[in-house]
Amino acid sequence: MKGKTAYVVADLEGSTGAWTRAHTLLGTPEWQEARVEVTRDINAVFRGPLRKRGQSGGGEGFSPHGIQSHSPVPRQEGDARFRLLHRAGGGFREPSWADFAFFVGLHASGGNQDGFLPHTLTSRIGEIRVNGKRICEAELFASVLAPFGVPVVFFSGCPAACREIEERMPWVAVCPVPKDPLVLRDASKKRETISRMRERLREKVREMPDPKDPPCFL
Numbered sequence: 001m002k003g004k005t006a007y008v009v010a011d012l013e014g015s016t017g018a019w020t021r022a023h024t025l026l027g028t029p030e031w032q033e034a035r036v037e038v039t040r041d042i043n044a045v046f047r048g049p050l051r052k053r054g055q056s057g058g059g060e061g062f063s064p065h066g067i068q069s070h071s072p073v074p075r076q077e078g079d080a081r082f083r084l085l086h087r088a089g090g091g092f093r094e095p096s097w098a099d100f101a102f103f104v105g106l107h108a109s110g111g112n113q114d115g116f117l118p119h120t121l122t123s124r125i126g127e128i129r130v131n132g133k134r135i136c137e138a139e140l141f142a143s144v145l146a147p148f149g150v151p152v153v154f155f156s157g158c159p160a161a162c163r164e165i166e167e168r169m170p171w172v173a174v175c176p177v178p179k180d181p182l183v184l185r186d187a188s189k190k191r192e193t194i195s196r197m198r199e200r201l202r203e204k205v206r207e208m209p210d211p212k213d214p215p216c217f218l
Helices: 029-052 137-148 159-168 181-185 187-205
Strands: 005-010 063-069 084-086 100-106 152-157 173-176
Touching (some): 005 029, 029 187, 137 159, 152 187, 159 173, 173 187, 181 187
Parallel strands (some): 005 063, 005 100, 063 084
């Protein structure tokens, strides 16, 4: 693998801990729970490649050097190697120091009726089209990173969001995070489901391409 430093963009809707709209609303008990879970998702994603190399989740070889979070990330839950660049509400920090990018917990585009809480930038906009084609936030973010030579190599989100990425960025390793509201009825089943999905994140990120090979998204 070329490079050791990842630029991570994270959101709540496509994370393992978001099951209802309440999980994405600032200040609710559900939101408090979801923001912890998305931080644990980030931990799982960047530790996956370390395990692939026979490491135990720490040490040399990989660093989640930048976290661009659309939702406040609890610092006490994050790995000590995280450096939080930005919280919700502003633009991207200059990313030329990064070797590749992970998009964790993103959602489908506004107008995608199959998505879980789909929107592009804001729910006040029905959808955004470029050259007549509906686009998602991941495309916007990837195109911001492209001029700096930072390719996207991993994406997780609801199944509809993953299908968008498979169509538009076929080189990216994707990991669907299903949203089954029935799981919420049983706390034990919910914990087991989140644990299983998080293990899937660790497995799928190992399938990411070598960053020297995939194109940047333009």
